[in-house]
Amino acid sequence: MELIRLENICKTYYLGEVEVPVLHGISLSIRRGEMVALMGASGSGKSTLMNILGCLDHATSGEYWLDGQEMSRLGPNERALVRTEKLGFVFQSFNLLARTSALGNVVMPLDYSPRRHSRREARRLAHGLLNRVGLNTRVNHVPSQMSGGQQQRVAISRALVNSPMLVLADEPTGNLDSHTSMDILRMFQQLNAEGITVVLVTHDPQVAAYASRTIRIVDGMVESDEVNPSVETTSRCPLVKVTEDDHAEPQDHAIEPADDGPARRWRGLVSSLLPATWRTALGALRRNKMRAGLSTLGVVIAVSAVIAMTEIGQGSKATLQKGIASMGANTIMIFAGSTSTSGVNMGTGSAVTLTPQDAQEIARQCPAVKCVAPLVRARSQIVYGNRNCVPENIYGTTPSYLDVRDWKKMTAGEMFSDRDVRNSNKVCVIGNTVKQNLFPRTSPVGREIRINNVSFRVIGLLSRKGANMVGMDQDNIVLAPWTTVKYRVSGTTLTNTNQSGSAESSSSSTSDSVNTLSGLYPGATSMYLSRTATQEADTPQPVRFTNVDQIVAKAVSERKVKRAMSQITGLLRQRHRVRAGDEDDFSIRDMAEMMKVMSSTTQLMSSLLLVVAMISLVVGGVGIMNIMLVSVTERTREIGLRMAVGARSHHILRQFLVESIVLCLVGGAIGILLGRGASVLVRQIVRWPTQASLTTIVAAVAISVGVGVVFGFYPAWKASRLDPIEALRYE
Numbered sequence: 001m002e003l004i005r006l007e008n009i010c011k012t013y014y015l016g017e018v019e020v021p022v023l024h025g026i027s028l029s030i031r032r033g034e035m036v037a038l039m040g041a042s043g044s045g046k047s048t049l050m051n052i053l054g055c056l057d058h059a060t061s062g063e064y065w066l067d068g069q070e071m072s073r074l075g076p077n078e079r080a081l082v083r084t085e086k087l088g089f090v091f092q093s094f095n096l097l098a099r100t101s102a103l104g105n106v107v108m109p110l111d112y113s114p115r116r117h118s119r120r121e122a123r124r125l126a127h128g129l130l131n132r133v134g135l136n137t138r139v140n141h142v143p144s145q146m147s148g149g150q151q152q153r154v155a156i157s158r159a160l161v162n163s164p165m166l167v168l169a170d171e172p173t174g175n176l177d178s179h180t181s182m183d184i185l186r187m188f189q190q191l192n193a194e195g196i197t198v199v200l201v202t203h204d205p206q207v208a209a210y211a212s213r214t215i216r217i218v219d220g221m222v223e224s225d226e227v228n229p230s231v232e233t234t235s236r237c238p239l240v241k242v243t244e245d246d247h248a249e250p251q252d253h254a255i256e257p258a259d260d261g262p263a264r265r266w267r268g269l270v271s272s273l274l275p276a277t278w279r280t281a282l283g284a285l286r287r288n289k290m291r292a293g294l295s296t297l298g299v300v301i302a303v304s305a306v307i308a309m310t311e312i313g314q315g316s317k318a319t320l321q322k323g324i325a326s327m328g329a330n331t332i333m334i335f336a337g338s339t340s341t342s343g344v345n346m347g348t349g350s351a352v353t354l355t356p357q358d359a360q361e362i363a364r365q366c367p368a369v370k371c372v373a374p375l376v377r378a379r380s381q382i383v384y385g386n387r388n389c390v391p392e393n394i395y396g397t398t399p400s401y402l403d404v405r406d407w408k409k410m411t412a413g414e415m416f417s418d419r420d421v422r423n424s425n426k427v428c429v430i431g432n433t434v435k436q437n438l439f440p441r442t443s444p445v446g447r448e449i450r451i452n453n454v455s456f457r458v459i460g461l462l463s464r465k466g467a468n469m470v471g472m473d474q475d476n477i478v479l480a481p482w483t484t485v486k487y488r489v490s491g492t493t494l495t496n497t498n499q500s501g502s503a504e505s506s507s508s509s510t511s512d513s514v515n516t517l518s519g520l521y522p523g524a525t526s527m528y529l530s531r532t533a534t535q536e537a538d539t540p541q542p543v544r545f546t547n548v549d550q551i552v553a554k555a556v557s558e559r560k561v562k563r564a565m566s567q568i569t570g571l572l573r574q575r576h577r578v579r580a581g582d583e584d585d586f587s588i589r590d591m592a593e594m595m596k597v598m599s600s601t602t603q604l605m606s607s608l609l610l611v612v613a614m615i616s617l618v619v620g621g622v623g624i625m626n627i628m629l630v631s632v633t634e635r636t637r638e639i640g641l642r643m644a645v646g647a648r649s650h651h652i653l654r655q656f657l658v659e660s661i662v663l664c665l666v667g668g669a670i671g672i673l674l675g676r677g678a679s680v681l682v683r684q685i686v687r688w689p690t691q692a693s694l695t696t697i698v699a700a701v702a703i704s705v706g707v708g709v710v711f712g713f714y715p716a717w718k719a720s721r722l723d724p725i726e727a728l729r730y731e
């Protein structure tokens with residue numbers, strides 16, 4: 001039965017404008033099970049014909065039928081599939097993968113076979129074949145450790161591993177001495193005797209004598225085609241000795257060599273778990289450790305810099321955030337609304353709308369609010385012995401004020417209690433500046449001071465807080481229960497004391513003595529008459545509740561500030577019975593400005609980091625791409641060989657892509673370790689705050705893979721587009 005039929009095959013090479021016709025209409029037919037020698041002088045076109053038979057190349061014109069299938073019109077991938085399924089190649093120059101064991105070389109075509117073999121099966125098969133060609137003691141030798149004859153026997157085993165129906169051998173004995181040549185040729189006879197069709201290309205009549213039929217080619221045309229009379233004797237002569245244990249099961253020691261070191265066994269285990277592409281890629285990288293290491297350096301540096309910088313950046317951001325939060329980034333301030341008297345707006349706080357009950361209800365009903373404190377302000381001179389001062393703030397409040405302001409610690413003594421507030425006890429705590437003014441050398445705790453002629457016992461000293469964002473001394477403060485300040489110090493709240501009022505009462509109150517100077521200036525005198533006692537009596541303003549000047553609240557977190565504000569607004573509108581559409585009778589403010597500054601600073605910092613990271617990753621990626629391109633060029637023959645034994649373009653693409661991804665992943669992993677190490681060192685030595693972030697690490701891994709794919713794609717694509725014969729011829 002016919003296996004090969006060529007009809008009028010012509011092949012012309014084009015060298016630019018020049019046409020080089022090589023085959024001039026070859027027609028022949030080869031039956032299944034024949035052993036044919038294609039013989040001709042050098043340059044007669046034998047190899048060209050062989051490449052066409054082997055589906056590595058296609059003819060310029062003519063038809064080629066292989067196993068009943070027309071080959072001329074198949075695409076490169078379809079031809080690759082035919083090569084894996086039906087053909088086995090043996091080359092003059094062996095074309096083994098360097099630095100790969102004999103076993104690895106024989107197993108290689110199975111990676112591209114559509115018939116799936118388990119790793120174990122594949123190794124068993126390869127062992128069997130190597131055993132058969134007499135190389136059972138050389139399975140782990142690499143080509144450079146073997147003689148030419150042994151290498152060719154490995155190549156024959158490789159050609160047989162996919163159980164081909166046709167073996168093509170192009171000058172298989174061209175590089176061998178005559179004795180070894182005989183061995184190899186007998187091996188082909190043996191294969192032929194088993195039913196495999198063999199086509200042998202040679203220029204040597206002695207070699208051709210081993211075949212049963214000789215086709216002579218002269219200048220690209222078939223000159224003669226004759227049956228070899230002497231072939232009967234050769235095929236009857238005893239076959240090579242290796243065939244004796246031909247079908248013998250490979251012995252165990254051959255499958256798992258006894259001299260297995262633990263490293264090799266471990267590697268074997270790992271590689272048996274990986275898909276073939278990964279194995280190939282890892283193998284290629286392992287063979288070039290130094291270069292692989294150097295090419296990952298860019299990625300290592302980039303990733304470690306990114307990790308270290310982000311950890312340090314995040315650490316300082318967190319510290320900054322904490323610092324700003326303690327200054328009150330989460331603080332919300334609620335002021336009473338404004339009223340107009342005779343058309344003149346009296347300013348925020350002039351309306352009397354906020355009550356201590358409001359504060360309590362906010363604390364109770366608004367989930368986004370962490371704590372709340374009412375504030376009653378007073379401004380007065382305070383006196384101790386022969387010293388006096390006017391603190392910036394005298395606040396009447398509740399103990400939760402300290403929580404609102406993140407003012408946790410007391411330097412000495414303690415904060416007044418809720419009970420003190422209920423009983424309006426005359427106790428207070430003072431800030432550090434007040435202490436310096438009144439008690440430069442002694443402890444203030446337990447002393448009595450006078451505020452507006454009311455005697456207060458100092459029960460605590462607040463810790464130092466320093467100046468706030470606008471430069472106001474936060475330690476120049478006295479805190480007392482709001483009830484005490486309201487009823488005993490202010491008498492009325494400041495808001496109700498307009499300037500004309502304070503001018504009138506200045507004579508009677510010590511607290512107002514600080515304002516006496518203002519009475520001198522015309523601007524301080526009221527332009528509008530204040531209401532007389534009669535007017536007050538005519539239009540009474542019954543005070544139904546106690547008011548406070550201000551309520552301060554703290555949101556549970558920086559992100560919840562807006563929500564807390566809307567909850568408070570809703571609650572207060574409802575409590576104050578503000579009708580829909582009417583304006584609020586209070587105003588509410590947060591530290592939006594402060595938070596904006598903070599977020600813009602951190603934003604800038606992280607964008608800068610990102611830019612640096614991107615630049616270094618691109619640099620690293622270009623390094624990888626460069627190395628991969630070099631590697632593709634260097635391994636062109638290997639790529640050609642893999643394609644010749646059946647690798648399709650996607651196999652090659654995947655192999656090189658995986659190589660660059662592995663490079664980047666390894667680089668990324670080392671980079672993460674180095675970056676973490678650097679940040680730990682910075683923390684230990686320079687004592688900068690750092691913060692590990694899982695997201696960054698995950699992102700670094702993802703980005704490494706991304707860089708591998710992006711920068712590995714072009715070289716891999718270039719490799720996959722190579723033409724198998726040109727790649728094989730590449731020097």
Ligand code: ADP
Nearest residue numbers: 013015020022041042043044045046047048049
């Ligand atoms: P051989 O019979 O020695 O194997 P080849 O088939 O290799 O001969 O080459 C036949 C002729 O074709 C030679 O003259 C060679 O110069 C020419 N040839 C082979 N390959 C190419 C090519 N890729 N481009 C141009 N000419 C080629």
Ligand code: MG
Nearest residue numbers: 043046047048
């Ligand atoms: Mg040739």
